[in-house]
Amino acid sequence: MNVGGVPLRPLAAAPGRDAVVVIDQRALPHRLQFATLASVQDVFTAIRDMWVRGAPLIGAVAAYGLALQARVDASDAALAAAVAHLQSARPTAVNLAWALQRMQRHLFALPASERGGAAWDEAGAIAEEDVRVNAAIGRHGLPLLQAVAARKRGPVNVLTHCNAGWLATVDWGTATAPVYQAHAAGLPLHVWVDETRPRNQGASLTAWELGQAGVPHTVIADNAGGHLMQRGQVDLVIVGCDRVSARGDVCNKIGTYLKALAARDNGVPFVVAMPTSTLDLALADGVSEIPIEERSAREVTHLAGLDAAGSVVEVQLTPAGSAAANPAFDVTPARLVSGLITEHGVVAAQEDALRQLMEERR
Amino acid sequence: MNVGGVPLRPLAAAPGRDAVVVIDQRALPHRLQFATLASVQDVFTAIRDMWVRGAPLIGAVAAYGLALQARVDASDAALAAAVAHLQSARPTAVNLAWALQRMQRHLFALPASERGGAAWDEAGAIAEEDVRVNAAIGRHGLPLLQAVAARKRGPVNVLTHCNAGWLATVDWGTATAPVYQAHAAGLPLHVWVDETRPRNQGASLTAWELGQAGVPHTVIADNAGGHLMQRGQVDLVIVGCDRVSARGDVCNKIGTYLKALAARDNGVPFVVAMPTSTLDLALADGVSEIPIEERSAREVTHLAGLDAAGSVVEVQLTPAGSAAANPAFDVTPARLVSGLITEHGVVAAQEDALRQLMEERR
DSSP states (O other): OEETTEEOOSEEEOTTSSOEEEEOGGGTTTOOOEEEEOSHHHHHHHHHTTSSOSHHHHHHHHHHHHHHHHHHOOSHHHHHHHHHHHHTTOSSOHHHHHHHHHHHHHHHTSOHHHHHHHHHHHHHHHHHHHHHHHHHHHHHHHHHHHHHHHHSSSOEEEEEOSOOSGGGSSSSOSTHHHHHHHHHTTOOEEEEEEOOTTTTHIIIIIHHHHHHHTOOEEEEOGGGHHHHHHTTOOSEEEEOOSEEETTOOEEEETTHHHHHHHHHHTTOOEEEEOOGGGEETTOSOHHHHSOOOBOOTHHHHEEEEEOTTSOEEEEEOSOTTOEEOOBOEEEEOGGGOOEEEETTEEEOSSHHHHHHHHHHHO | OEETTEEOOSEEEOTTSSOEEEEOGGGTTTOOOEEEEOSHHHHHHHHHTTSSOSHHHHHHHHHHHHHHHHHHOOSHHHHHHHHHHHHTTOSSOHHHHHHHHHHHHHHHTSOHHHHHHHHHHHHHHHHHHHHHHHHHHHHHHHHHHHHHHHHSSSOEEEEEOSOOSGGGSSSSOSTHHHHHHHHHTTOOEEEEEEOOTTTTHIIIIIHHHHHHHTOOEEEEOGGGHHHHHHTTOOSEEEEOOSEEETTOOEEEETTHHHHHHHHHHTTOOEEEEOOGGGEETTOSOHHHHSOOOBOOTHHHHEEEEEOTTSOEEEEEOSOTTOEEOOBOEEEEOGGGOOEEEETTEEEOSSHHHHHHHHHHHO
């Protein structure tokens, strides 16, 4: 997508095949800042410390991390160790494991001498596939927005949580792909952007993205969505996901479940943009089986922002003696999900429908 | 309640009857700072700009505001103008109107010459009544916590939203009164404190109060409560309220409705501490009839905290071009409310039960 009118992606492979350049998302929305990752350890740090985040993007960046490892030592042992290390950076999103396993499968089938070049090509293929997948999610999601526009006056009001935008992917985003396509098609739109505490990916990333694209939007506290739905001010909720179980339970950023409950209570469709790489058919009950990452309490007790002098500073919000807890994801049971927008079309959040979709595509 | 072991209230009448001293709650949890309010305009500003907040407390402070007016000009016209002015400071909480109407009724029945002294006495009576009411709410709520303790090992896990603690009242708090009484009785307790964006009354006020009282607690993002309930980590939700309709719809801080939905979805009791002064029998449908205050977007886009040097600074969270919306309250439909803890006992969130309670007490 464009930034200041210029196309930009959050991930670019260096022409010398010796590094990847990423947007360091910790500095947004106040500064657009890049970081060069030149080793598997750089990639590990960038994923763990969330310089890059978003399930599809961390899969693609991790694939490049393995390619950086393959440049140095492409032995089975070295690659397997790198896979295990990278996979440990974030436990919840399945795309990370999915991309690393795909890379490992591909490379183990080749002699070590060919692995360096092949790894770079395969990481590039994963990244380009992500772009095509998200564009397809946009095409399949667009009719949902058009249908709302056809039955009401004024803009279509979408609510989204966290950032499932192009910054969370290689391009287009997942939840935002239908929004960007609708905006490009001239559909009147307005997006309610959940701030998404504690890391504020909505207020800092989604709002920034939508602003760059000229999409009308309003930032709200995470607390406000239910009230807006009660007042008829939300036509559709679209979110991304980090892992979806075989029966359609959706693991996504903490707080998603609360919005799904409010959507159900008010008859608002709650749809999830899901690349099929995010589907984990090995899991049935998402609520009990998906591991939920517990992140640092400091993300709750402290918050960074721009001070009056234009510097980014971190401030403490809580009393010195108060503990904080920080579960990073929650699981929305399939019964609350109106539909999953995949690259192959919209599918019900039901086990038979999901298994059939994957069978057909095998 | 005690601060540093010393009893303190958020509101104290000056012995000379010429001012009230309040805790300026904007500085908490980082500084304990007081403000002296010596005129009706001081009181108006303190309520509107939330130096003091919490439905019961603003009722009591407003009563003193009218008493300060009565010192200067106790004519019907002057008092009526002051009532209208003070009432306009915050539109949602009914206690403000309740306290001012009670003062006006009382004073209009007296000759102007007696109104100055009588107003001060009546404001004091309102404040002392609030203390008694909240202590009674604590006594009636305590058995709910004891019942949980009797059937489980480990601490009773309470979740609360916003600050319905002693800082929101003259003493004890409403939602916290049962917690403080249970803690004093030696019941093992732990409180999940919703941060409560955008103004963070949970992270800055409730956490501070509980810390001062030695009650174990953990601050969480507002997004986390549903996940904790799914995992069985919440035994009971207790919140305060700003206005309750005749049929039991509960208006409280924005985001309360989302927690009520999650409580219902997970079989967790959702109880509301309600002084009967917060009941508005003139309203039936809380969702459509209670006016919801829309506060400044700046409360969403900016946030104050303690920087590394120990100064309180305000930082901007959102991109420069992004709008924000800030509805301050939402309404939880009565069907989601397990019970209302009043000063007269626990009552169902049902119109017949509420009308009967008020009939009996008339």
